[in-house]
Amino acid sequence: MLQTIKKIGVLTSGGDSPGMNAAIRSVVRTCAFHDIECYGIYRGYEGMIEGDFEKMDARSVKGIINKGGTILKSARSKKFRTKEGRAEAHKQLKKAGIDAFVVIGGDGSFTGAMIFNQEYNFPVMGIPGTIDNDIFGTTHTLGYDTALNTAVEAIDKIRDTASSHNRLFFIEVMGRDVGHIALNVGVGAGAEEILIPEEDLGLDRLLESLRRSKRSGKSSSIVVVAEGDKIGKNVFELADYVEENMTEYEVRVSVVGHMQRGGSPSCFDRVLASRMGVKAVESLIIGKSNYMVGLKNDVMDLTPFDQAVKGKSKINMELIRVSDIMTI
């Protein structure tokens, strides 16, 4: 028999991303729509363990759809990785009468939810919130589209000064393990070269590419580098290496950095967040658990947590080819 869900908790966990507030709003309002009580859980699993809950209604989330960050705060919780921590969390949830929760976060957060579900048969649902787009089971994670625009706008500004001075800029964007941001931002910003973790271009080929770019008449150049690129040098070492080996350019470095995690979400991310929140809550209502909500072929979809955390979000090889053609 289907157990009726009467109280749903919602939390944000791990690194924050634009659209998390819009997702919270959607979870809260979908609960209100279905006459389910909703509780905000502060600071991710930390707050769950501490019982840091607050009842939220439709009005609690007004005016947040366009705000970056997360009103529930976020954190990484070491305690929740322990059996004791999860036991305490379960006690707190029971005490508050919470029957299920929706966690907005990345694969670490989903792993936690999955284990918690196994241990306590507690209904859980996940919404992929991370700018890195590194989660299997959705073509877009929450905040990814906004982060692309933030990075591209930053690089547009840098290109202004690069062009004025005929400089070569190495620009680091986020993405420790996957190159989605770097690849898309690189194509979008018209970068001459893009370095991503998935491909080892090699230093020689990089130099050759930059020389060819110079010969073809380009006076300034932008190289977009993912945090976790494979060449094995950080962006400053890379710049030094190139400067020593090429006299054609004056080299500069810029790290776009944490601003990529903030800012008002794009329309796409706000709509995606709204859709995901509805799907997550309504999945719990019909008895589903242990899934991540995702976007596939522009339709809402569910992926079991174990697949979501094991699977790998692959880079679009077509886009690598497009990038090569664009930089002729």
Place this chain on the structure above:
Amino acid sequence: MLQTIKKIGVLTSGGDSPGMNAAIRSVVRTCAFHDIECYGIYRGYEGMIEGDFEKMDARSVKGIINKGGTILKSARSKKFRTKEGRAEAHKQLKKAGIDAFVVIGGDGSFTGAMIFNQEYNFPVMGIPGTIDNDIFGTTHTLGYDTALNTAVEAIDKIRDTASSHNRLFFIEVMGRDVGHIALNVGVGAGAEEILIPEEDLGLDRLLESLRRSKRSGKSSSIVVVAEGDKIGKNVFELADYVEENMTEYEVRVSVVGHMQRGGSPSCFDRVLASRMGVKAVESLIIGKSNYMVGLKNDVMDLTPFDQAVKGKSKINMELIRVSDIMTI
């Protein structure tokens, strides 16, 4: 036997949209990559008829990926709708040695290309460039994503002043025949009501909805209206009607207007434009003709022109439901 393409023309036609320049750049550079000469055709089919062509190489399109508008200018051509006009256009293309062209525009432009192809067996390919997202065969038209962001950012600003004064705003966004922009912008901006051409909400239900919204504790409200909504009143008449029939709100109107057509394209639109340009040119190279390039399930796809112009881009019904839930 496959006729080798040696010279490709590229033109922008109909209403302009952000990303057209990025698409021109992509067509030009893909030609360069494949050692095909590329000619820009100015002012759409008008310039084709007048032989207003200019040879373009990889450097001709530098620095335009992030610029709104179209460096080739755009126009609607009455002459090209006549047999004589098309005959003249064909003469000019032949004279310049152009073997094929890529037209960036909407369904009117594709209809023209299709007829021209039928009459002269001339290889043509289309790239959907319009902010309205009203073209069958692609989930996203070029410029649509940017227009959504532009409209949402405008409404965010208007909400600031709406909230300060407890006002009700009717905000018109673009979309004469389809409600894609209004629906997404409405959800993204957290609008209390969204009026689209596909649905006749009716004036009574609108009033009822606004009263319910007021009772639920909202002091200000935003109603997003598509240009072509079905209630049969323009946005000013609508506002007057509501003001006469509701004393709860002070009513104001704002028309976001033509700014939605301009501005620097979003990262998504720049990447999409780059992909579409490659696909269009490479399709011509392998002998395809009479197709529109599109995005389906995040993959580049081709749709025959006759389907693209006859088919209808349908509104996402799931999103209408999401909108209803969000405005509780």
Place this chain on the structure above:
Amino acid sequence: MLQTIKKIGVLTSGGDSPGMNAAIRSVVRTCAFHDIECYGIYRGYEGMIEGDFEKMDARSVKGIINKGGTILKSARSKKFRTKEGRAEAHKQLKKAGIDAFVVIGGDGSFTGAMIFNQEYNFPVMGIPGTIDNDIFGTTHTLGYDTALNTAVEAIDKIRDTASSHNRLFFIEVMGRDVGHIALNVGVGAGAEEILIPEEDLGLDRLLESLRRSKRSGKSSSIVVVAEGDKIGKNVFELADYVEENMTEYEVRVSVVGHMQRGGSPSCFDRVLASRMGVKAVESLIIGKSNYMVGLKNDVMDLTPFDQAVKGKSKINMELIRVSDIMTI
């Protein structure tokens, strides 16, 4: 003997403008700095009459410096224009123990404060908050700089589409009685013609100017029109008149509208708001009353309310000349 101020009220009144929240924050924190209690008064003088007050401390205003609108809401109050209304307001202030107030608003709001001060010898201070920059005694009103940027960015986008289609756009910006916004935005956006209330260009000269602009090789044109321009036609009538009398251009209209009142304030407006709040509170502390805080020669300054409301903020004639030269 100087009466010690122990409780200060702060309100926003009249049309809202970006930077009002930053000014509220500054008033509240300056009070906290000097150990004075601070009360927010909601909805301008309406809330004063109704005793709608809330105690605020330094933490009450966190996270608002970059938000448009006003957390205290704003309103125009008819009651406060009556002796009875002001008597009730005074009663409420006394009841709450409020010794003085700072009103953030335009000249209507200052007139109210001045009369109230005369009737009850109640210490009052004003901060000029309006996008129109139409107040004597300050070179910049709060929100003006932000509104200029909002309007210029909107026009930049419109120019993209104007250029693509060789169109003539009439763009209305705010400014009912003064042309500050139109003149600066017109110069900043590179408008071909600027119509302001202070100057009657005349329809014939407008046509002549547009024709000259066309002859000089411009294919598109932007005319920026202040709401209250002197030609005596609204922007739509103006566009119709020009379209009938010039066949050279296709004419379009865009009204930038209420978005100019909202949005995150510019750095300039945030800093100005912070400075003005400090000056207003510290002026009350040292026994000043009945003044408006202003910026003169980049220094904080005080202007008596009667001068502020009677004086006229004059248009910069040098800028009109600059505009004429730029549009050659």
Place this chain on the structure above:
Amino acid sequence: MLQTIKKIGVLTSGGDSPGMNAAIRSVVRTCAFHDIECYGIYRGYEGMIEGDFEKMDARSVKGIINKGGTILKSARSKKFRTKEGRAEAHKQLKKAGIDAFVVIGGDGSFTGAMIFNQEYNFPVMGIPGTIDNDIFGTTHTLGYDTALNTAVEAIDKIRDTASSHNRLFFIEVMGRDVGHIALNVGVGAGAEEILIPEEDLGLDRLLESLRRSKRSGKSSSIVVVAEGDKIGKNVFELADYVEENMTEYEVRVSVVGHMQRGGSPSCFDRVLASRMGVKAVESLIIGKSNYMVGLKNDVMDLTPFDQAVKGKSKINMELIRVSDIMTI
């Protein structure tokens, strides 16, 4: 007798800044207005020495008022610091028939112009173009206002993520010798602490201030640091030091960097550039030379080069006090 100026050159020199293009446009159009020929000089004094000139008319500068960077490119020239270099530059100017030039740049560029003027009695005029606002004789340099907005918007985004994670961010903004940017951006972004070259706060006081801020209930904090602050540590060392000595916060660093030099200029900078270009050219026409154009009390003003380069642009002490009050 006044020598008639028939040909004026214009160059951008040193670090670029937003608004340089708007200033070039103004110089070119003011020349056109007065029937003076205008030549663009590429890459600053380098291009002057190489005779890299191009004739420009009113149409050459269309569509650039809102573009960052400089279409004339910029450079620092070692050769121009030598007698031989300047002799060659003079030869090239004479050869092209150029009678006078306007240099848009910083104090290094003005020193060069001043020496050149002394050696060759050549009419020169300067426009202060630098984001640092470090030039005596003008309250605002070109690009400064835009850079403030760019930095503040970046910090707004970073604050979103700082608040979500209760983190302490050290954010470096530009300003090697002067703290104008840091001070204004710090106040505008609501920073808890601002470190500028003009003031040595000392590490102990910094720690004390951060602890007080924590105790007062702030969970996240922003410290804005000028590149050239006096504490004698770079922003990374500073962050390390604080992290070692305070366990209350998780510390992160972000360097806003070169994006502050680019981007579309604010309305203020576009208007300022337009005014300065007119003033510079018209000053040359009436026989003035060896001055920098500046803004003083909102009026165009001239400052002799020797004063401009020797004088010091002082930090606004009132603003330091405002900052202290705001961070209570």
